[in-house]
Amino acid sequence: MTDQNEGEVKVPDPVQMSRNMADIAERSSKIVNDFLQRQAQQAPNTQVDPFNIGQAFFDMTSRMMSNPAKIAEAQMELWQQYLQLWQSTAQRMMGDESDPVVTPERGDRRFKDPSWEENQLFDFIKQSYLLTARWIQEQVHEVEGMDDKTAQKVDFYTRQFVDALAPSNFVMTNPEVLRTTLESGGENLVNGLQNLLDDLERGKGQLAISMTDREAFEVGGNIAITPGKVIYQNELMQLIQYEPATENVHKAPLLIIPPWINKYYILDLREKNSFVKWAVEQGLTVFVISWVNPDEKLAAKTFEDYMTQGFFEAFDAMTEATGEKEANVIGYCLGGTLLAASMAYLHAKKPEDPGPDPEQIKSTTFFTAMTDFSEAGELGVFIDEAQLNALEEKMQEKGYLEGSAMANTFNMLRANDLIWSFVINNYLLGKDPFPFDLLYWNSDSTRMPATMHSFYLRRMYQENKLIEPGGITLKGVPIDLSAIKTPSFMLSAREDHIAPWKGTYALTQFAKGPVKFILAASGHIAGVINPPASGKYCYWTNSRNPKNPETWLKNAEEHPGSWWPEWYRWIARKSGPKKTPARTPGGGKLKPIEEAPGSYVRVKAE
Structure with a gap:
């Protein structure tokens, strides 16, 4: 080993080492005893x-x-x-x-x-x-x-x-x-043992690896800080309207539907990488849904409830707050799957059925959103009858899926980056994890209501019914994605391990309205959260959407940097001229309930 004798070799203090090991032994004993007791209680159902x-x-x-x-x-x-x-x-x-x-x-x-x-x-x-x-x-x-x-x-x-x-x-x-x-x-190994015990205690006997300094960030303090107010809420969501940053704004407002697998502030981390802040600065009136972190009281909530109490009520509240009947809508990940299913429903429903008229939605934007689950990537490993039965039994005990269960699944998809790198850093090198806003958000997991989650996994992931005409019925209406006539902007990420881009591309072949498909470099998060100022990555465009996604990529044109300006040029044409006086939250018919980011987003899954 070339560097073995370089640097000063430190001799440990035997007294301090003895104290540290005694403390470790005491804490370890307590954790093991608590864990064994819980295992004994759960053994019949394990x-x-x-x-x-x-x-x-x-x-x-x-x-x-x-x-x-x-x-x-x-x-x-x-x-x-x-x-x-x-x-x-x-x-x-x-x-x-x-x-x-x-x-x-x-x-x-x-x-x-x-x-x-x-x-x-x-x-x-x-x-x-x-x-x-x-x-x-x-x-x-x-x-x-x-x-x-x-x-x-x-x-x-x-x-x-x-x-x-x-x-x-x-x-x-x-x-x-x-x-x-x-x-x-050997101080690193002692510190590593302390870190290991801290993570075991936090996970109540299960290893909950710390990926970042959890004390370095505060929601509403130094992340999720774009100024705004909660103007509407129900049991499933709060609706945030953001303060304008320009004197005049585009006529049509913008509603963002984030996934409820994670919290919305991935779109509003810090000033330098906040999509919300950037969109506001372009002269858009931005509204974002902040989903509740559900508990056992919401166990029976369905996918339909997320459509009606989430998307539809948020849309109605936005039109009431602005006085505008038409708007643009973004759906990210599962929020995009909900948006696609909802648009198919709106195009098929009767006038008296719940939901706005589809003509009120001037455009839809999909960020890394799955509609065809035949190419679901490695997440499909976790979807079979035996595993779904086990998962449903587990969810029935509490009425929801623990947030940590989803987080562990996603971490396994990139185990070297999201598991073993932290094992080495935290436990072998004995270092504290580096403060990183993205990993703080990644660790801030949310629960999933049992009924909704079972429907989503079975009907979409396992059976792939969303892409099948009439395969899924919402509020009594059989839906068909080919009925969607609304202009759409689709963003996928080339290295996405959660929503593989070839699976997301499928919607271009079903939707009847004009579709602009963009492929970003990097993955599910970094491919989306890529502000222009960063100068990172690249993206591809193609004026045509052939049936084969590989053909699309082969003939696509590569562009350096962020895709955000490309999206804004597209959405600006759907938003009307930037001549409307800026709208302040509370300036319309809906009065503010509380300051952004609101209270729902602060509820921890633990």
């Missing part, structure tokens, strides 16, 4: 394999063992690769140059410490792991005869296993951790 992983791997193993010749061939291939690695490592140890046999994928930050390349031993450990990890995943992926769902599940959980065994996750095989341990006299 399922051994709620994710139905065992059967998937049994199927995979059975099919793999039916072809022993292929297994032998694969083992010989791995052996040959190891011979190459040993030869390469031996050359380096003798002072010769040698190209690596395998290198980390681009963007893999686990091996960023220079010692992973400079030190022959750690370079061998790294390459040995990468070779084995790649070989395991390839063998699993090439097993023939499994159905698509089983194959996807096996691939996913094999990757979880492989990621967990990375040498960077262990003290003795991580050069940075070893160096820090020597230099601090």
Whole structure:
């Protein structure tokens, strides 16, 4: 290890070390006892394999063992690769140059410490792991005869296993951790144990990994601070109207429907990256729905309730507050799925049915919104009959799904970035997590009402009925996405692991109104929250929407920077001239209830 003896080696204070270990032992004992008591109480209702992983791997193993010749061939291939690695490592140890046999994928930050390349031993450990990890995943992926769902599940959980065994996750095989341990006299490991216990205590025996400094942010203090007022509320949502930033505004106001899987302030983090603030500065009168964090009292709330009490009541309140009957609407993620379903309903309903006239909605904008769930990405791993039954049983106990359950699912999709990087930083290096507004929001999870969530998972994710004409009925009205005639702007993200862009693109082939499709670089959040001032990423446009999304991308034009100005140029043409005197919250028929961001968003899921 090249850096092993660099820096001063700190000798730990034995008295302080003894006190720290005694405190750790006492806290650990209490956590373990509390956890065991809870497990004993839950034991009769606890399922051994709620994710139905065992059967998937049994199927995979059975099919793999039916072809022993292929297994032998694969083992010989791995052996040959190891011979190459040993030869390469031996050359380096003798002072010769040698190209690596395998290198980390681009963007893999686990091996960023220079010692992973400079030190022959750690370079061998790294390459040995990468070779084995790649070989395991390839063998699993090439097993023939499994159905698509089983194959996807096996691939996913094999990757979880492989990621967990990375040498960077262990003290003795991580050069940075070893160096820090020597230099601090083991203080990093003691601090890491304290951090681990803090997270276990906060999770009441379950590990709730701290991703950011939770004390560094305050909703309404230094995030979600764009000035505005709550002008309407019901049991499902509060409606926020924001203070104008220009003397005159566009005639048509803008309503934003965020997802209720997370809190709305992803669109209003801080001044430098707030989409809400930026939209207000363009001369738009902006309204945002802030969804309630539901408890057992709202267990029976349905997808229809989110449409009528959420979208429709917010739209009516907005028109009452501004005096304008026409408006533009944005739906983000699940909010976009709700918007698409609602628009199909509005185009099919009778005049006496609930909801505004579809002609009142001048345009719709969809941010990373799924409508065709046949390409739902790796989230589909969690959707099968056995898992849905287990989830529904769990939700029936309390009437909702715990926010942590959804958060853990999303974190597993990017385990190296959202789980193991924090294990290394917090527990092995003993550091406090860095204050990061996006990760604070990510940790501020919300619950999901049992009835609504079951409908959403079964009817959309499992059965993919939303894309099927008449497949879903809302308020007694069979809906068909092809009935949507409203002009639409669709934004998807190329690296989106939650709403894969090829699945979101499907709406371009169903909606009958004009559709402008934009593809942003990066993922589900960073692809959307990309202010022009940041100068990050890029986006693609294409004047045509062919049936095949790959054809769309092949013929698309790439543009540097943020897509926000592109959207504003489009929405400005749908909003009327910027000649209307600025509207102040409370200046219309609806009087303010409280200051933004309101009280609903402050309710924690714990």
